[in-house]
Amino acid sequence: AGLDPYLQLSAMMLDVSGAWDAIVERFVADPATRRKVFDNPFYKSLTAEFAGSEAFAALQRLYDLHQTGAFELEVVDTPPASHSFEFLQTPARLIRLLDSRTARWLFTPSLSASRIAMKVASNAARFVVREIERFAGSNVLSTITDFFAAMAESMDGIIDRLQKTEALLHSPAVKFVMVTTAEPDRIRQARELLTQMEAEGLKLSAxxxxxxxxxxxxxxxxxxxxxxxxxxxxxxxxxxxxxxxxxxxxxxxxxxxxxxxxxxxxxxxxxxxxxxxxxxxxxxxxxxxxxxxxxxxxxxxxxxxxxxxxxxxxxxxxxxxxxxxxxxxxxxxx
Structure with a gap:
């Protein structure tokens, strides 16, 4: 085909659940606590149904690959244009959610179920629960609480990782290429995405x-x-x-x-x-x-x-x- 036979190409399909499990294994040191997380219904729903679960897993995998320094170039194929910006916003959105004072206050492990129920009455707490349910589907509040209780000690490490991923997306090392077609609606979407990316400080190169x-x-x-x-x-x-x-x-x-x-x-x-x-x-x-x-x-x-x-x-x-x-x-x- 006229291509350089010495070029090397590696390709992979994303294992979403496996990527989430790897993050838990990295940040939760205690085996018993890890087992609680893996068996938790909220965690299973989070990794399977959460609207940003695939984006989160893909970006974390990208961060790992980039940190190894094993590749000259890493290419990530994102969802179509109508959803690609949501993909790029996933780290920042999770940081805002998980690092909020309300989330930490609401899911303090030592709280009893009755005290949690009282706290949910506040507007701020209802917002956090609503956001979590929007991401991961409706779940029993106790399973959410159990999940945060198990993850409490590792939450700072996860948030730090999210912040580093967010910083990578805005760094000179990352450039974005938008692929579109000539149809009127596609060109209109491309114009809108251009404006959004400029506002978010993401570098569109081509x-x-x-x-x-x-x-x-x-x-x-x-x-x-x-x-x-x-x-x-x-x-x-x-x-x-x-x-x-x-x-x-x-x-x-x-x-x-x-x-x-x-x-x-x-x-x-x-x-x-x-x-x-x-x-x-x-x-x-x-x-x-x-x-x-x-x-x-x-x-x-x-x-x-x-x-x-x-x-x-x-x-x-x-x-x-x-x-x-x-x-x-x-x-x-x-």
Whole structure:
């Protein structure tokens, strides 16, 4: 495939429960206390149902891998854009929850169940319980209390670890790459995520517009001075159809399909070009087309790499050709 055979790649699938168990084993020294934590219904729910359990486990695993220094580059594939920001906010959210005075006050191990019930009556305590139940599902308060009682001595160590993970995400060692497509809703989400990341101080280094047009169009840019000539030919079909009277045979529907494809392609080009012009300095843009056969082998992967590293060189000729087509159609010139 033309790739360097000496390059090494390691890949892993995240074991969410195993990652949580490893954290407990690290911070809870007493074997009996660890067994209490592992058997606790709240802990089982926390590691399986908590909305941020996978994000927490992934980020802790990333921190461990980074600390070993064994890799030149670590890549984490986050959830889709609509949830990726929640993924990045998980450490800070857990720190706010677990390190709050109310949480520590509410779950002091020496408290009896009756005293806890009295404390839950306060607004602050109800907020903590609500947040925990939102994350981990509804549970009996006593199991939550038992969990915090068992984890009380190790809570400072866990919070310290979360703070270090949060610091790593904001450090120069971490850069974020957003992958999106040219659809209007995806571009809108990308703009929103850009604003959110800037507000949170997270460094977005690049945006990839994936599945943008097709490989034939990309080849036409390299081989022709008129990269959208195949779209211009579609505009000629309508007049040819009228002359031949072929609409009655169903060809009209086929022409309308081609015209919809042409209009969608031109809209995508204009939308991506406008998005590229408004990107802040320091955020690079990369573009890759739809690979018809899919990315199923190293040769296809190498093709994707070549597209990505070419940057936005394809965009200017496409934008110019799309503008010319638009002007010609306004003048009703084939």
């Amino acid at each position: 945006i990839v517009i994936n599945r943008f047009l097709d490989e034939r169009t990309w080849s036409a840019v390299a081989d022709s001075t008129d990269p959208l000539s195949h779209l211009a030919e579609i505009s000629e079909l309508r007049s040819s159809l009228a002359k031949d009277g072929a609409d009655a045979n169903g060809f009209g529907r086929l022409v309308r399909h081609f015209e919809a494809y042409r209009d969608r392609t031109l809209d995508d080009i204009r939308r991506v070009a406008a998005f590229a012009h408004e990107l802040p300095k320091g955020v690079k843009l990369a573009i890759a087309p739809e690979i018809e056969t899919g990315v199923r082998d190293l040769a296809a992967l190498s093709r994707v790499a070549s597209y990505l590293t070419s940057g936005t060189s394809i965009l200017k000729p496409l934008e110019s050709a799309a503008r010319s087509m638009h002007d010609a159609r306004k003048l009703n010139v084939p």
